[in-house]
Amino acid sequence: MKTALELIILLPFLGAIGNILLGRFLPRRVVEITACSVIWGSFFAALYALDTYSAPAVVEVGAWLTSFDLKVPISFCLDPLALSLCLMITFVCGLIHLYSIGYMRDDPGHVRFFALLNLFVGAMLVLVLAENLPLLYLGWEGVGFCSYALIGFWYKEVKNATAGRKAFIVTRIGDIGLAIAIVWIFKVFGTLSITEVNRMGQLVPMEVITALGLLLLLAAMGKSAQAPLMVWLPDAMAGPTPVSAQIHAATMVTAGVYLLMRMFPLIGVSAVVTGAIAVTGAFTAFYAATCALAERDLKRILAYSTISQIGFMMLAVGCGAITAATFHLIVHAFFKALLFLGAGCIITALHHEQDIFRMGGLRRALPGVFWPFLAGALCLAGVPPTGGFFSKDSILTAVWAKGGMFYGALYLVAMFAVFLTAVYTFRMLFVVFGDRLAANSLEPDLHGPVKPLPGIMKIILIPLALLGLVSGIFNLPAYLGNGLLQSFLAPLNAEGGHLSHATELGLQSVAAIVALSGLAVAWWYFGRQRRAMRIARAAQPPTGVTAFLQAGWYVDNLYSLLFIRPYKRLSSILWERIDEGVIDDSLDRMAVQLGRTGQGLGRWGSGRVSAYMLSLACGATLMVGWFAWVVL
Amino acid sequence: MIVPLTHLLILASILFALGLLCVLIWRSNVIMMLIGIEIMLNAAMLVFVAGSNHWGMADGQVFALMIMAMTSAEVSLALAMVVYLHRRKKTVNVDEFRELRDQ
Numbered sequence: 001m002k003t004a005l006e007l008i009i010l011l012p013f014l015g016a017i018g019n020i021l022l023g024r025f026l027p028r029r030v031v032e033i034t035a036c037s038v039i040w041g042s043f044f045a046a047l048y049a050l051d052t053y054s055a056p057a058v059v060e061v062g063a064w065l066t067s068f069d070l071k072v073p074i075s076f077c078l079d080p081l082a083l084s085l086c087l088m089i090t091f092v093c094g095l096i097h098l099y100s101i102g103y104m105r106d107d108p109g110h111v112r113f114f115a116l117l118n119l120f121v122g123a124m125l126v127l128v129l130a131e132n133l134p135l136l137y138l139g140w141e142g143v144g145f146c147s148y149a150l151i152g153f154w155y156k157e158v159k160n161a162t163a164g165r166k167a168f169i170v171t172r173i174g175d176i177g178l179a180i181a182i183v184w185i186f187k188v189f190g191t192l193s194i195t196e197v198n199r200m201g202q203l204v205p206m207e208v209i210t211a212l213g214l215l216l217l218l219a220a221m222g223k224s225a226q227a228p229l230m231v232w233l234p235d236a237m238a239g240p241t242p243v244s245a246q247i248h249a250a251t252m253v254t255a256g257v258y259l260l261m262r263m264f265p266l267i268g269v270s271a272v273v274t275g276a277i278a279v280t281g282a283f284t285a286f287y288a289a290t291c292a293l294a295e296r297d298l299k300r301i302l303a304y305s306t307i308s309q310i311g312f313m314m315l316a317v318g319c320g321a322i323t324a325a326t327f328h329l330i331v332h333a334f335f336k337a338l339l340f341l342g343a344g345c346i347i348t349a350l351h352h353e354q355d356i357f358r359m360g361g362l363r364r365a366l367p368g369v370f371w372p373f374l375a376g377a378l379c380l381a382g383v384p385p386t387g388g389f390f391s392k393d394s395i396l397t398a399v400w401a402k403g404g405m406f407y408g409a410l411y412l413v414a415m416f417a418v419f420l421t422a423v424y425t426f427r428m429l430f431v432v433f434g435d436r437l438a439a440n441s442l443e444p445d446l447h448g449p450v451k452p453l454p455g456i457m458k459i460i461l462i463p464l465a466l467l468g469l470v471s472g473i474f475n476l477p478a479y480l481g482n483g484l485l486q487s488f489l490a491p492l493n494a495e496g497g498h499l500s501h502a503t504e505l506g507l508q509s510v511a512a513i514v515a516l517s518g519l520a521v522a523w524w525y526f527g528r529q530r531r532a533m534r535i536a537r538a539a540q541p542p543t544g545v546t547a548f549l550q551a552g553w554y555v556d557n558l559y560s561l562l563f564i565r566p567y568k569r570l571s572s573i574l575w576e577r578i579d580e581g582v583i584d585d586s587l588d589r590m591a592v593q594l595g596r597t598g599q600g601l602g603r604w605g606s607g608r609v610s611a612y613m614l615s616l617a618c619g620a621t622l623m624v625g626w627f628a629w630v631v632l
Numbered sequence: 633m634i635v636p637l638t639h640l641l642i643l644a645s646i647l648f649a650l651g652l653l654c655v656l657i658w659r660s661n662v663i664m665m666l667i668g669i670e671i672m673l674n675a676a677m678l679v680f681v682a683g684s685n686h687w688g689m690a691d692g693q694v695f696a697l698m699i700m701a702m703t704s705a706e707v708s709l710a711l712a713m714v715v716y717l718h719r720r721k722k723t724v725n726v727d728e729f730r731e732l733r734d735q
Contacts, residue, residue, distance in 0.1 A: 606730070607730030607731075607732060608726075608727045608730060609659070609726040609727065609729070610656070610659035610726060610727055613655055613656055613659075613665075614656055617652055617655075617656055
């Protein structure tokens with residue numbers, strides 16, 4: 001068990017370090033193979049760990065920080081939650097690595113790319129497996145750094161570098177919450193081990209737990225791009241597409257949800273915290289779904305869909321349904337990776353065109369991309385019987401099972417978000433892949449013929465599509481036999497109401513109808529002939545609601561008005577008035593005055609010895625006279 | 633002891649004042665300035681010797697001898713400089729030598 005764990009963690013780091021140090025001297029093929037094989041090695045180690053897994057185990061690999069009461073060993077905790085996430089992360093990232101070989105075929109920065117990608121996976125695995133909070137924080141920050149470096153991978157364009165910085169700074173706001181929470185936890189509990197802290201929840205007053213929970217929620221908001229800290233994720237699309245896939249599917253944005261799931265035994269007892277988590281999740285799910293409705297950039301649509309889906313996971317955590325959250329997290333990883341990689345194929349094939357209204361007819365041009373993409377879209381929209389349907393439905397069921405006005409309202413919001421999800425997903429699908437009408441001259445032409453894709457990029461889509469479609473079997477609803485994940489993760493769940501099979505079936509059919517009606521609405525607006533009309537209309541600048549949604553509810557502008565501009569003004573006041581005006585100016589004036597005084601005094605230095613002698617004599621006389629005056 | 637200490641001190645003060653006046657006034661000749669310094673040193677020596685006599689301690693006389701030795705060294709050095717200065721500018725007026733002044 002220990003060896004397997006060490007391998008899981010060490011292999012990605014080894015790959016990263018090896019590529020950083022030696023990558024430049026090795027041929028391209030070797031770099032690619034190393035980068036991919038370490039991740040797959042890590043996956044097989046995780047498989048081995050699953051095979052030999054019997055009970056949650058804590059493995060101490062080495063000592064790290066030790067002083068007085070503070071003990072932070074490098075120890076990893078393998079429990080069902082961590083294990084299932086490890087498997088998912090290594091598998092999905094392994095596929096993304098393979099895909100990157102094709103995607104980065106012509107990029108000269110491939111060594112940096114693969115090294116960072118490996119480091120990214122390693123940091124995420126540390127985060128997932130960490131047994132104590134500082135180690136988790138190490139992974140947390142490692143993930144943040146890698147996302148910053150990879151979002152701004154093509155840093156020569158100012159826009160990309162700015163997006164990287166934005167991601168870094170916005171997530172940093174959340175990280176402050178985590179840092180404070182860690183220190184506070186040590187102060188209250190005297191230990192930083194996650195398993196121990198989770199066990200000692202009842203020893204401290206509820207207010208403290210609530211405060212800790214809200215701090216952790218702040219951290220999760222930053223990392224998982226939840227409202228109000230969601231602004232960085234759509235901009236993060238500036239990075240290469242495999243990076244987006246990895247950030248969204250496996251390594252970055254799920255970290256916040258994971259943190260809350262990990263600490264749930266501690267913070268879950270506070271109704272305020274769970275309520276806040278659920279509200280954040282539901283609101284974000286709704287917010288991002290509306291934004292995606294009007295967005296034109298293919299990758300930004302997917303980014304908003306991620307924000308929305310992570311919102312669902314948060315909602316599940318807020319309802320105490322850890323299984324449902326994990327289930328959706330894993331299924332989401334499959335279909336979101338699939339959608340992003342498919343989008344990467346499309347964008348590459350169209351010579352880096354990202355505007356969906358300038359695409360079209362791709363169903364015939366790229367059939368190898370269309371069918372997997374369709375599978376991903378079905379999953380995202382939650383059309384039965386795909387994995388996405390089951391996972392999203394388990395969340396909705398959990399919300400319904402909580403009962404009460406509050407959660408009832410959240411259920412309605414979530415249901416509406418499901419509907420919107422289906423609409424925007426198929427809007428995207430119809431617009432991107434739908435046939436262009438030959439007679440329609442309003443449609444802008446493609447930029448020349450479709451560029452051929454490397455074979456590996458299309459092959460990778462197939463396993464992901466299959467997994468997305470059938471991943472429902474990981475956790476079937478109760479009436480179809482018990483779910484695998486349900487029994488695997490059983491000890492983690494909060495006590496929730498159990499529903500009868502009939503209710504569950506009823507809820508599922510409601511969800512299915514909602515999703516299908518969303519599909520129908522999308523078809524009504526964007527199917528066949530209407531597609532061309534919409535495209536023609538999209539040529540005009542957006543107005544009203546569309547503009548509002550396209551700008552992401554103007555949240556960016558709001559933040560710029562509320563925080564960035566006052567900050568800049570304050571900085572300019574501090575700089576021009578305080579620093580230059582007061583400090584520098586006073587120093588300058590003092591220097592000038594001293595210089596003048598010196599020049600005045602310098603006139604005495606005439607160089608005439610007799611004058612010096614005279615002043616010496618006068619001074620001595622004065623001194624002697626004064627002494628005489630004092631003494632006599 | 634016939635001469636009281638007070639008298640000696642008064643004499644030394646007069647000598648010192650004369651030496652100082654010489655230095656301050658006779659600046660057209662550096663040699664006269666040196667002589668003025670010598671006179672002031674002699675006044676100081678006189679005070680040492682008088683004090684030593686008055687309190688019956690030899691320290692003052694030792695200091696007087698020290699000053700004598702130092703003075704002879706100083707004068708030889710100073711006179712060498714005077715010769716050198718004279719050679720440079722054909723004058724011994726100290727106010728002519730102002731090269732070290734800050735421009």
